[in-house]
Amino acid sequence: MSDEKIPFLDLVTVHRGLQEEFVEILKTVLNSAGFIGGPMVQGFEQDFAQFCESRCCVGVGSGTDALRFAFMAAGIRSGDMVVTVPNTFIATTEAISQAGACPDFVDIDERTYTMDPAKLRQYLETQCTWDSKVKRAFHKGTGNPVTAVVPVHLYGQMADMDPLLDLATQFNLKVIEDACQAQGAEYFSKKENRWRKAGSVGHAAAFSFYPGKNLGACGEAGAITTDDEQMAQTCRLLRDHGQSKKYFHDIEGYNGRLDAIQAGFLRVKLRHLKKWNEQRREIAERYYKLFAGSEGDVTLPHQPEWSRSVYHLYVLRVADRVQLQKRLDEAGISTGIHYPIALHLTKAYEGLGFRVGDFPVAEKAASQVLSLPMFPGLTARQQERVVAEVLKSSPVAHSGGLR
Numbered sequence: 001m002s003d004e005k006i007p008f009l010d011l012v013t014v015h016r017g018l019q020e021e022f023v024e025i026l027k028t029v030l031n032s033a034g035f036i037g038g039p040m041v042q043g044f045e046q047d048f049a050q051f052c053e054s055r056c057c058v059g060v061g062s063g064t065d066a067l068r069f070a071f072m073a074a075g076i077r078s079g080d081m082v083v084t085v086p087n088t089f090i091a092t093t094e095a096i097s098q099a100g101a102c103p104d105f106v107d108i109d110e111r112t113y114t115m116d117p118a119k120l121r122q123y124l125e126t127q128c129t130w131d132s133k134v135k136r137a138f139h140k141g142t143g144n145p146v147t148a149v150v151p152v153h154l155y156g157q158m159a160d161m162d163p164l165l166d167l168a169t170q171f172n173l174k175v176i177e178d179a180c181q182a183q184g185a186e187y188f189s190k191k192e193n194r195w196r197k198a199g200s201v202g203h204a205a206a207f208s209f210y211p212g213k214n215l216g217a218c219g220e221a222g223a224i225t226t227d228d229e230q231m232a233q234t235c236r237l238l239r240d241h242g243q244s245k246k247y248f249h250d251i252e253g254y255n256g257r258l259d260a261i262q263a264g265f266l267r268v269k270l271r272h273l274k275k276w277n278e279q280r281r282e283i284a285e286r287y288y289k290l291f292a293g294s295e296g297d298v299t300l301p302h303q304p305e306w307s308r309s310v311y312h313l314y315v316l317r318v319a320d321r322v323q324l325q326k327r328l329d330e331a332g333i334s335t336g337i338h339y340p341i342a343l344h345l346t347k348a349y350e351g352l353g354f355r356v357g358d359f360p361v362a363e364k365a366a367s368q369v370l371s372l373p374m375f376p377g378l379t380a381r382q383q384e385r386v387v388a389e390v391l392k393s394s395p396v397a398h399s400g401g402l403r
């Protein structure tokens, strides 16, 4: 077997065939000096809204900006509590705090790693009291209103949205999808009897175009999608210092605009996204086949029948992750950990007062998850090597479920 190194992600090859188009974008921007806003940004916004089957798209500087602006546009205010999951990138909770609210958590489903609707129901029914006069749930501990829920579509797979939306309606919560890892992912809504795209389901959604994402810029970029024109308009103000026109500031905002060059690059790359997501699904399918039939202690990703994942990451769970990652590293195979510490236990949130054991499913996942190489262009031979090395140290496999 070859001992060629296998990267976790290859961001060089994917851009080779796009270089000429990128040069054209640069020339257009340089010849017009339209560095900020303008047709490149508007063109991308139109294309991405269409891709997400959403009415509006607002391009911004990053996924974190997208989350923060979406929360503020949804009316989240200082003192509100916003519920999300502990196993996400810290940007989810940073943006909640930066909008003035306090993050709170509910545990995840042990098979999908996304928000468990039963845990959200339990939280709202047992840890909150319902005030029917103001139509709000108030957290019993803090006395503060719970105003929004943020399901995170993790690893390219959407959360189980039907029951989450029902709870949001019952408890008057805004739903902001963290779709930063899920461009193109789909969810089958039984209630509507149709597949729905990430970014089209909640009141608004946030996307990141950080370079390693399924749709990645060549720098920082993000976007908000929403069907609500009013929310989109507020996000447009927030990204640009609250200006409705130059130097007329309706509100205080931020410098959170999408760069025109990045918008141009993203527009080129968006035309390939469907094909790249298809390739990721084929690669995931091959991983499943290569692992099939082995017995042991590795858990493969679980895709419920209501989900069409875009496999931003292919994440195993294994009891002895340290040993497996070391072994793969020695074999020249790069892996990642998404994420090693559940957020309620991270140092930044010590002040929130959570303890080990508060969210046991997320905590266990944090100690066991390992992301294998996954990117369009990963070859069958490379995958065979990865799987052979995994099986040497941890014979496999079953799909989903903590053991």
Ligand SMILES: Cc1ncc(COP(=O)(O)O)c(C=O)c1O
Pocket (backbone or CB within 6 Å): 062, 063, 064, 065, 088, 089, 091, 092, 152, 178, 180, 181, 207, 208, 209, 210, 221, 222
């Ligand atoms: C789940 C999740 N939320 C939010 C973000 C933040 O996006 P950005 O890095 O573009 O600010 C990321 C990006 O890594 C993410 O994965």
